Amino acid sequence: MPFELIAAFRFLREGRFQTVLILSGVAVGAAVIVFLVALITGLQDDLIARTLGTQPHIVLRPPDDVARSVVSAAAGETVSAQVDKRAQRLRSIDGWQRALADATGTSGVTAASPMASGPAFAARGLAQKSVALLGIEPEPYLKIVPVDRKMVAGRFHVAGEDAVIGVDLAKDLGASVGDKVRLAAAGGRTQVVTVAGIFDLGLRDLNRRWVFITLRSAQTLLDLAGGVTNIDLVVSDLFGAEAIAKTIAARTGLTAESWMKTNAELLVGLRGQSGSSAMIQFFVSIAVAFGISSVLVVSVVQKSREIGILRAMGASRRSVLTIFLVQGAIVALAGSLIGCALGTWAALAFQSWQGVFHVWLGWQLYAATITGATAIGIVAALAPAVRAAHLEPVAAIRYGG
Amino acid sequence: MSRQHPVLEAAGVRKSYGIGTETEIEILHGIDLVLGDSEIVALTGPSGAGKSTFLNVMGLLEQPTSGSIRINGEEAANLDEAGLTRLRGRSIGFIFQFHHLMPAFTALENVMMPLLVDRGRPDEEMRVRAAELLGKVGLGTFQGRRPAKLSGGQQQRVAVARALAMRPPLVLADEPTGNLDTASADDVFALLRTFNRDFGVSFLVVTHDPRLARRCDRVLELVDGRLVGEKKGSDLSAVY
Numbered sequence: 001m002p003f004e005l006i007a008a009f010r011f012l013r014e015g016r017f018q019t020v021l022i023l024s025g026v027a028v029g030a031a032v033i034v035f036l037v038a039l040i041t042g043l044q045d046d047l048i049a050r051t052l053g054t055q056p057h058i059v060l061r062p063p064d065d066v067a068r069s070v071v072s073a074a075a076g077e078t079v080s081a082q083v084d085k086r087a088q089r090l091r092s093i094d095g096w097q098r099a100l101a102d103a104t105g106t107s108g109v110t111a112a113s114p115m116a117s118g119p120a121f122a123a124r125g126l127a128q129k130s131v132a133l134l135g136i137e138p139e140p141y142l143k144i145v146p147v148d149r150k151m152v153a154g155r156f157h158v159a160g161e162d163a164v165i166g167v168d169l170a171k172d173l174g175a176s177v178g179d180k181v182r183l184a185a186a187g188g189r190t191q192v193v194t195v196a197g198i199f200d201l202g203l204r205d206l207n208r209r210w211v212f213i214t215l216r217s218a219q220t221l222l223d224l225a226g227g228v229t230n231i232d233l234v235v236s237d238l239f240g241a242e243a244i245a246k247t248i249a250a251r252t253g254l255t256a257e258s259w260m261k262t263n264a265e266l267l268v269g270l271r272g273q274s275g276s277s278a279m280i281q282f283f284v285s286i287a288v289a290f291g292i293s294s295v296l297v298v299s300v301v302q303k304s305r306e307i308g309i310l311r312a313m314g315a316s317r318r319s320v321l322t323i324f325l326v327q328g329a330i331v332a333l334a335g336s337l338i339g340c341a342l343g344t345w346a347a348l349a350f351q352s353w354q355g356v357f358h359v360w361l362g363w364q365l366y367a368a369t370i371t372g373a374t375a376i377g378i379v380a381a382l383a384p385a386v387r388a389a390h391l392e393p394v395a396a397i398r399y400g401g
Numbered sequence: 402m403s404r405q406h407p408v409l410e411a412a413g414v415r416k417s418y419g420i421g422t423e424t425e426i427e428i429l430h431g432i433d434l435v436l437g438d439s440e441i442v443a444l445t446g447p448s449g450a451g452k453s454t455f456l457n458v459m460g461l462l463e464q465p466t467s468g469s470i471r472i473n474g475e476e477a478a479n480l481d482e483a484g485l486t487r488l489r490g491r492s493i494g495f496i497f498q499f500h501h502l503m504p505a506f507t508a509l510e511n512v513m514m515p516l517l518v519d520r521g522r523p524d525e526e527m528r529v530r531a532a533e534l535l536g537k538v539g540l541g542t543f544q545g546r547r548p549a550k551l552s553g554g555q556q557q558r559v560a561v562a563r564a565l566a567m568r569p570p571l572v573l574a575d576e577p578t579g580n581l582d583t584a585s586a587d588d589v590f591a592l593l594r595t596f597n598r599d600f601g602v603s604f605l606v607v608t609h610d611p612r613l614a615r616r617c618d619r620v621l622e623l624v625d626g627r628l629v630g631e632k633k634g635s636d637l638s639a640v641y
Contacts, residue, residue, distance in 0.1 A: 001522065001523070002521055002522055003517045003518060003520075003521050003522065003523075006517070006523070010503075010505035010506060011505060013505065014504060014505035305501060306503050306504075306505075309501050309503065310503075310514075310518060311486070312460070312462060312489065312495050313490055313495075313514060313515045313518050314486055314487060314489055314490015314491065314515065314518050314519055314567075315486070315490075315518045316483060316486050317482070317486075319518070392463075393462045394457050394462045394463055397497065397501065
């Protein structure tokens with residue numbers, strides 16, 4: 001073991017009370033950070049999972065129909081015209097197979113699924129309800145929204161004339177698995193489907209309105225012959241969705257809307273949480289740094305004579321500097337390890353107490369806390385260490401503590 | 402006694418404090434001194450004569466304002482801070498009036514400390530050497546004791562062993578027996594003489610104790626920052 005490390009350990013052992021004090025400070029600081037990050041990240045993950053558990057990260061749609069003025073101004077003339085926005089009809093994406101392939105091949109996109117969706121009525125007996133038809137290909141769609149994990153009756157079987165409906169719609173229609181339901185689209189086309197499964201997405205509106213049928217059935221009902229109204233995408237980096245959406249929009253000419261745009265308020269909330277968490281971490285780190293620094297400054301004063309003796313024996317300024325930097329690193333490292341354990345305990349206790357969401361305790365949290373604390377410890381020890389290194393041996397021996 | 406191979410040569414050494422200020426004061430006024438190998442030289446003088454400053458400057462703990470100091474033939478003025486530190490660590494041992502052992506370390510570790518500082522890592526050879534030295538000062542069975550668990554005389558003997566750990570040609574001792582009773586002081590001086598005789602170590606000892614000075618090879622007298630007299634130790638009987 002190098003001399004500087006031996007001396008650092010001995011000095012810390014000798015000043016037990018100060019060492020315990022400084023360790024406690026670092027441990028509490030690290031525990032607060034671990035607890036806070038575990039809690040906020042867990043909460044955010046839960047919020048995002050709940051929000052994105054029922055929607056794609058990016059939706060590609062055909063560009064909006066735009067109304068153009070039919071009167072154009074000749075040279076020297078001014079035309080006053082009021083151009084009303086066009087009503088948006090249900091339209092298919094031109095060349096959607098090519099757009100699907102393009103989107104699938106885009107870096108960061110992990111799944112893509114075509115969909116033909118539109119309004120309709122679902123009727124059974126005297127009951128009639130307004131619904132949203134979602135015509136899908138089950139295999140790719142389940143990679144977008146895993147509805148099969150949310151089934152409360154039957155199974156997610158969307159093939160032929162089998163359909164899957166929400167638990168609230170089933171209740172409204174008095175339908176169970178195996179029952180027939182008549183679907184009537186706005187254009188007048190109708191189809192009778194069999195309820196193969198009933199899902200519960202946790203959101204009443206979706207449970208009341210969504211009806212999953214095959215893509216082909218939806219194309220027929222909505223009069224979209226071979227077309228799709230949107231392509232749903234999932235990306236690997238949630239917070240990179242908007243950038244990917246812009247890339248795809250620019251390349252395909254389609255309208256690409258990411259979850260970040262459609263859930264802007266949620267995003268603002270998440271960013272606010274992250275920002276306040278970062279501020280708290282920053283101030284806790286500053287407090288810890290001052291704590292380490294002040295205790296080490298006292299230690300330098302108390303150890304002045306020993307520093308002078310070491311210098312007289314041939315210890316270089318660099319060695320003395322290293323001894324105190326190592327002390328800062330040791331207490332910060334040990335304190336952060338204790339703090340990680342305390343923070344984890346507190347976070348798990350909170351989780352079992354409130355029982356709503358899981359706190360996040362990834363290895364990155366511990367790695368960042370321990371690395372950050374150790375770096376802070378070294379930086380905090382810098383001022384006392386420099387002071388120790390610049391003590392003149394004679395003065396230190398004569399007037400040392 | 403021989404001065405064929407001087408371990409310490411000082412020529413025209415001056416030391417001032419507060420240079421360029423109203424309080425500028427010169428403590429040492431052109432000291433010339435040659436200390437040969439295997440010598441024990443006492444430095445005496447009244448309080449305030451500059452003895453401690455003299456020792457600090459000769460021990461390279463403080464820089465002289467002017468003049469030349471050569472340790473074992475190496476000119477200190479030619480060395481930078483790191484070079485001075487290295488030369489001091491390897492060529493000069495220090496014994497202080499208040500032993501100044503490091504309380505966090507055992508007696509053995511205190512003796513090992515100069516070797517540890519020099520080599521960077523502990524090894525078996527330095528442990529053996531430190532144990533031998535502790536044995537020579539009569540503390541072979543006290544290796545694991547902390548300084549706080551030793552008597553004043555024992556602490557000073559550990560300090561003597563520590564000063565000799567690097568086998569330096571020169572040891573500077575500032576009142577090494579000043580804080581000890583007569584018996585312990587005699588023991589410590591006997592140790593200095595033993596190491597001087599057996600290993601050829603030269604000692605420059607600042608002392609107020611005439612009994613100790615009398616037993617040195619030479620006695621230098623420093624008054625008001627000037628060396629004003631030199632006698633053989635054995636000649637002091639009549640004086641004190």
